[in-house]
Amino acid sequence: xxxxxxxxxxxxxxxxxxxxxxxxxxxxxxxxxxxxxxxxxxxxxxxxxxxxxxxxxxxxxxxxxxxxxxxxxxxxxxxxxxxxxxxxxxxxxxxxxxxxxxxxxxxxxxxxxxxxxxxxxxxxxxxxxxxxxxxxxxxxxxxxxxxxxxxxxxxxxxxxxxxxxxxxxxxxxxxxxxxxxxxxxxxxxxxxxxxxxxxxxxxxxxxxxxxxxxxxxxxxxxxxxxxxxxxxxxxxxxxxxxxxxxxxxxxxxxxxxxxxxxxxxxxxxxxxxxxxxxxxxxxxxxxxxxxxxxxxxxxxxxxxxxxxxxxxxxxxxxxxxxxxxxxxx
Amino acid sequence: xxxxxxxxxxxxxxxxxxxxxxxxxxxxxxxxxxxxxxxxxxxxxxxxxxxxxxxxxxxxxxxxxxxxxxxxxxxxxxxxxxxxxxxxxxxxxxxxxxxxxxxxxxxxxxxxxxxxxxxxxxxxxxxxxxxxxxxxxxxxxxxxxxxxxxxxxxxxxxxxxxxxxxxxxxxxxxxxxxxxxxxxxxxxxxxxxxxxxxxxxxxxxxxxxxxxxxxxxxxxxxxxxxxxxxxxxxxxxxxxxxxxxxxxxxxxxxxxxxxxxxxxxxxxxxxxxxxxxxxxx
Numbered sequence: 057x058x059x060x061x062x063x064x065x066x067x068x069x070x071x072x073x074x075x076x077x078x079x080x081x082x083x084x085x086x087x088x089x090x091x092x093x094x095x096x097x098x099x100x101x102x103x104x105x106x107x108x109x110x111x112x113x114x115x116x117x118x119x120x121x122x123x124x125x126x127x128x129x130x131x132x133x134x135x136x137x138x139x140x141x142x143x144x145x146x147x148x149x150x151x152x153x154x155x156x157x158x159x160x161x162x163x164x165x166x167x168x169x170x171x172x173x174x175x176x177x178x179x180x181x182x183x184x185x186x187x188x189x190x191x192x193x194x195x196x197x198x199x200x201x202x203x204x205x206x207x208x209x210x211x212x213x214x215x216x217x218x219x220x221x222x223x224x225x226x227x228x229x230x231x232x233x234x235x236x237x238x239x240x241x242x243x244x245x246x247x248x249x250x251x252x253x254x255x256x257x258x259x260x261x262x263x264x265x266x267x268x269x270x271x272x273x274x275x276x277x278x279x280x281x282x283x284x285x286x287x288x289x290x291x292x293x294x295x296x297x298x299x300x301x302x303x304x305x306x307x308x309x310x311x312x313x314x315x316x317x318x319x320x321x322x323x324x325x326x327x328x329x330x331x332x333x334x335x336x337x338x339x340x341x342x343x344x345x346x347x348x349x350x351x352x353x354x355x356x357x358x359x360x361x362x363x364x365x366x367x368x369x370x371x372x373x374x375x376x377x378x379x380x381x382x383x384x385x
Numbered sequence: 386x387x388x389x390x391x392x393x394x395x396x397x398x399x400x401x402x403x404x405x406x407x408x409x410x411x412x413x414x415x416x417x418x419x420x421x422x423x424x425x426x427x428x429x430x431x432x433x434x435x436x437x438x439x440x441x442x443x444x445x446x447x448x449x450x451x452x453x454x455x456x457x458x459x460x461x462x463x464x465x466x467x468x469x470x471x472x473x474x475x476x477x478x479x480x481x482x483x484x485x486x487x488x489x490x491x492x493x494x495x496x497x498x499x500x501x502x503x504x505x506x507x508x509x510x511x512x513x514x515x516x517x518x519x520x521x522x523x524x525x526x527x528x529x530x531x532x533x534x535x536x537x538x539x540x541x542x543x544x545x546x547x548x549x550x551x552x553x554x555x556x557x558x559x560x561x562x563x564x565x566x567x568x569x570x571x572x573x574x575x576x577x578x579x580x581x582x583x584x585x586x587x588x589x590x591x592x593x594x595x596x597x598x599x600x601x602x603x604x605x606x607x608x609x610x611x612x613x614x615x616x617x618x619x620x621x622x623x624x625x626x627x628x629x630x631x632x633x634x635x636x637x638x639x640x641x642x643x644x645x646x647x648x649x650x651x652x653x654x655x656x657x658x659x660x661x662x663x664x665x666x
Contacts, residue, residue: 124484152481154481169395170485174490
């Protein structure tokens, strides 16, 4: 599918700008505010998770980015061009959450239609279509009509459509909602492959365990504005705990170690709470002083789901994250 | 391929794959065959006293019957145009098909023009194929050919384009059923107001006549149908009945009216493009 010789030359200036940038982007439908002042920046080549509860404004934001709706306020740029720019849209692939394709066409015909709409050179169509079908596991069903496809197969087809022409930016809205576990793993692999070739992936999904495995950074929005925007490692880090795996000490419950307190966990792991990361060497020294053998030390870690729920339920901002609700990252 | 042609091709393909074309091309010869059979019986009609109809009487019957069949044909074309155009955009919006297509480098105007072209071209081609077939069969059976056969078909095709365009405009904002109903009602209203206009003109009722003229300008459907009637009326019909027949036409539409109808169609299409371009998806 990737044919570097046929890709339009990209100016250095273009590649140095973010793939997506929004500044106070807002959308109102009558009296309802769907998005209020979305300010964010997605660097090129990054896998970006765009998270939020139902009704948070995620789909509205995606529609604004793709020119499907007009902003009520603010500005935005996609691949260095203002929102809705036709030339920029040549380099964008999109899998909608509500994926529907012409059921009277075959999968191959749907892909050919999108090759035509994407203005790909005719001589590349056959390779693009064959590559897309192979990539999403539909190479044996290319000549079947979409009406005979299961929901999962239609979503695979939609993913193939989104990847036609090796786009620089791929927007995936709930890309695994209809897929079985095998399909989800395949989509993860495809997303990793997109990153390897330098594409930017804008991923919107409620399957947080899936998101956590692929994204570089996440933004969490609610009620139309950004609650947190951070690298995934920082976002899920627990800065108040350190885990250590050790032998040589025995204790039935919590164990005081210097000014710290350790709680036993499974498989030789112990958890120290109320400790800053830069105090970890002090903890290790204290443990060694007690005769313990320390095999591993790692900072505490939340799952993305835990952090997401904390953020939404507690109304807190991501601790340790580079949260800048009104600034560019 | 330019996006307009891609969308037009897709629209035609949909009509073929959904068996619209197949259905029409099966039904049309059946209906034409039945009307041909009916026309063949006209030459054998006789008066109550058993005397056969004179040649002018037969010709008058043939001409009037052909106008009635043309009216049925125009109704079929009008409803067909509405049925095809009503879901053209509305269904694609509601189903989400356009969510995958519009982020492509394609303008909303190209979608509307492509849809229009993909519906208009088959409609006009069908009008000439079916209309031509009917006239050929009538000519073969009776030897009668109206004075302006191609002109009559062109007027009916133009009328169906008016209805197609206004339905497509409605489809940018309304659900398919609402669009279809509105346009069929407008078509019917135009026809009945056209009759009222003829009655008003015949009996010097200026209010009725002016109302009819105004409506034929606001919605140039019946005005074009009157052009088809004029092209189908031989001298014998004009001599026999035009002064008293509200269904008849007193003459072809003026060039100014035809120019207005063309401008009206272009304006409606431009409005459809504007409406769809402003539509939030």
